[in-house]
Amino acid sequence: MTGVGSNWAGNVRYTARARHQPSSVDELRKLVGAADRIRAVGTGHSFNRLGDTTGELVSVAGLPPTVALDRDRGTVTVAAGLRYGDVATRLHADGYALANLASLPHISVAGAVATATHGSGAVHGNLATAVAALELVTADGDLLTVDRADPRFPGMVVNLGALGVVTRVTLDVVPTFDVRQYVRFGLPRAALDAACDAAYSVSVFTRWRSSRLDQVWVKQRVDEPPLPAEWLGTVAADAPCHPVPGMPAEHCTAQLGEPGPWYERLPHFRLGFTPSSGDELQSEWHLPRASATDALAALDPAAERIAAVLQVCELRTVAADTLWLSPNHDRDSLAIHFTWIGDPVAVAPVLAEVEERLAPFAPRPHWGKLFGRDPAATYPRHDDFRALLRDLDPAGKFRTEELDRYFPQS
Known part of the structure; x- marks a missing residue:
């Protein structure tokens, strides 16, 4: 048993009465079977209380690393x-x-x-x-x-x-495959769709302070043609960058077209470094990709208020899938990810305004980030998941207050 602790960002202090880290599956089974309320906790990168409990927390990090x-x-x-x-x-x-x-x-x-x-x-x-x-x-x-x-x-x-x-x-x-990564500056918003289709993986960053998008991180397999010098009206970076201006670039994966293995290029950040101080809050919504242009335009009137409490905003595409609670269920998506400053009071009204402005586009929040609106209406299989909960956990052993809000037991 260890201290209960908090999440990575420190904005959630867990309310559980105990925290465990068993070293075997048999030990874990006994813990779960005997508990009245218990929740698994991972590396703590969620920003809300969906994983908090008044019962016990258990980490599986101590199980054999097979x-x-x-x-x-x-x-x-x-x-x-x-x-x-x-x-x-x-x-x-x-x-x-x-x-x-x-x-x-x-x-x-x-x-x-x-x-x-x-x-x-x-x-x-x-x-x-x-x-x-x-x-x-x-x-x-x-x-x-x-x-x-x-x-x-x-x-x-x-x-x-x-x-x-x-x-x-x-x-x-x-x-296994190799990837090269480029950073480009000043993407016209009208070119966002073309940029997202241009390589194996693409992330676009903006601080909502300009009509152009600040950075484009382009990750190409080495068997793809390299980016041309003139590309979608952007300018090539001539030195390594961090998505958040002023943060050290050495925390980030190699850029400037230097080839390397997939796991050293597809992430933005290197495993051996802390990606940021943790003094931040995060929100993220997934919308139909076909609505991307209109959704971003809907946020424009709030740009000044967003920028005032923002570290950086990342835009990414994700392909459709069939998983019931996936934000990408049955639709190709644009993810709009906000890394806010670590001030909940200042961020809360802006977050609420962002949700209101995105509401016409049926946004689905990332389950581990900060959001306010009940997302149930945007998930076609919501009731099927509620039935699965009743079947596999009839006594609510793994339930939390947040889960009860979105998936009521009755």
Whole structure:
């Protein structure tokens, strides 16, 4: 048992009465079976209380750090508490890769999957779409394995920690590949769609202070043609950059077109460095990609207020999927991600205005970020997930106050 603690950013101090880190699955099963309320906690990169509980917290980071490659099936089964960066180095050494990574390699596999955390790319789904199977401890302490053959599977992958404590995750893999990364400045907003389609993975950054978008991070496979000198009206960076002006570029992955392995280019930040001080808040909404131009225009009247409490805003595309609680369920999406200053009082009214302005576009929030509006109406399988909750956790062992708001028991 360890201290209860807080999330990574420090804006959420957990209210649980105890925190555990078992060293075996059997120990975990006993803990879960005996608990009245219990929640899994990962690397703490969520910014809301969806994962908080008045009961007990349990981390799976102490379970054996297994990484088992199955070359015949094209999958790897990993311990749920491992960070993506740790899995990636071992996969690459065996000649394999994951198709997509988030901007941070520091996040745990199970936590990222449970909240549909994503990378970027017009044809790439979020990280949860790579899941081929899950092993989890259910409310009665039993061990359950589900895979794509199970009709419940699309509802169990992005599970918000509400269906059990995940112990192992099986992921699709591809042959390893190299990537080169460029940063460009001053993208005209009219060229956003073309930019997002231009490479394997693309992220666009803006501080809402100009009619042009500040930075474009273009991540190309080395077998793609390199970017031309003249590209969509932008100017090439001549030195490494950080997305937030003034922050040290050495924390970021290599740029300037220098080739390197996928896991050292697809994230924005290097595993060996802290990406920022943590003195920040984050919100993120996913909208139909077809609505991107209109949605950004709807935010323009609030640009000055947004800029006043913003560190940086990132725009990314994510491909559609079939997972019930994925923000990208059944629609290609534009993700609008805000990294705010670490002042909840100053940020709250701006966040509420952003939600109001985006409301006509059926925004779906990232489950681990800050949002205010109930997203239920934007998820067609919302009621199916409620039924799954009742089936797998009838006593509400894994429920939290936040979960009850969005998925009422009655």
